[in-house]
Amino acid sequence: MAKKIKARAKMKKGLIEVKYKVKHPMETGLRKAKDGNLVPEEYITNIKISKNGTPMINIDTNSTVSSDPYLYFRMKGAKGDVINLSWVSNTGEKNSADTKVK
Numbered sequence: 525m526a527k528k529i530k531a532r533a534k535m536k537k538g539l540i541e542v543k544y545k546v547k548h549p550m551e552t553g554l555r556k557a558k559d560g561n562l563v564p565e566e567y568i569t570n571i572k573i574s575k576n577g578t579p580m581i582n583i584d585t586n587s588t589v590s591s592d593p594y595l596y597f598r599m600k601g602a603k604g605d606v607i608n609l610s611w612v613s614n615t616g617e618k619n620s621a622d623t624k625v626k
Contacts, residue, residue, distance in 0.1 A: 531623035533607045540601040540625050542573075544609050545594050552587040566615055568593065574608045575601055601625060 530545040546568070553565030565587065573581035573595075580599060595609070603625050610620035 527617070527619055529609060529611075529619060529621035531607070531609065531621050533605075533623045533625045535601075535603050535625060536598075539598040540575075540605065540607070541596075541598050542607055542623075543594075543596050544621075545592060546571075546609075546611060546619075547592055548611075548613075550587065550589055550591040550593065566613060566617075568611045569614050571595070571609065571611045573597075574610075575599065576605055577608075 528547040530547075531543070533540055533542045535541075548568055549566060550568065551563050551566045553562060555563045557563050567587045567589065568585050571583040571585060572579065581597070605625045606622050607625065608620060608622045610618065612618050
């Protein structure tokens with residue numbers, strides 16, 4: 525499954541409003557496939573958010589998070605700031621995305 529990150533960050537009422545949707549199956553290892561075999565565990569274990577290279581948020585997650593997690597938050601900042609989201613899964617897979625504040 526392709527694991528993409530959709531990101532949006534814009535100034536709203538003096539704060540940066542950030543929205544992320546991470547395309548990820550977040551499999552617990554308990555669900556059975558059509559053939560009756562268990563689908564292997566595959567879930568995000570850590571999400572990091574940074575602004576202009578400075579760490580802002582660090583989230584430890586587990587298999588209880590739903591598929592395609594959605595994150596929304598607001599923070600202080602300015603137009604032109606770069607917000608980065610990066611994640612790591614239990615299988616060692618990684619992904620990240622930058623978005624510029626509009």
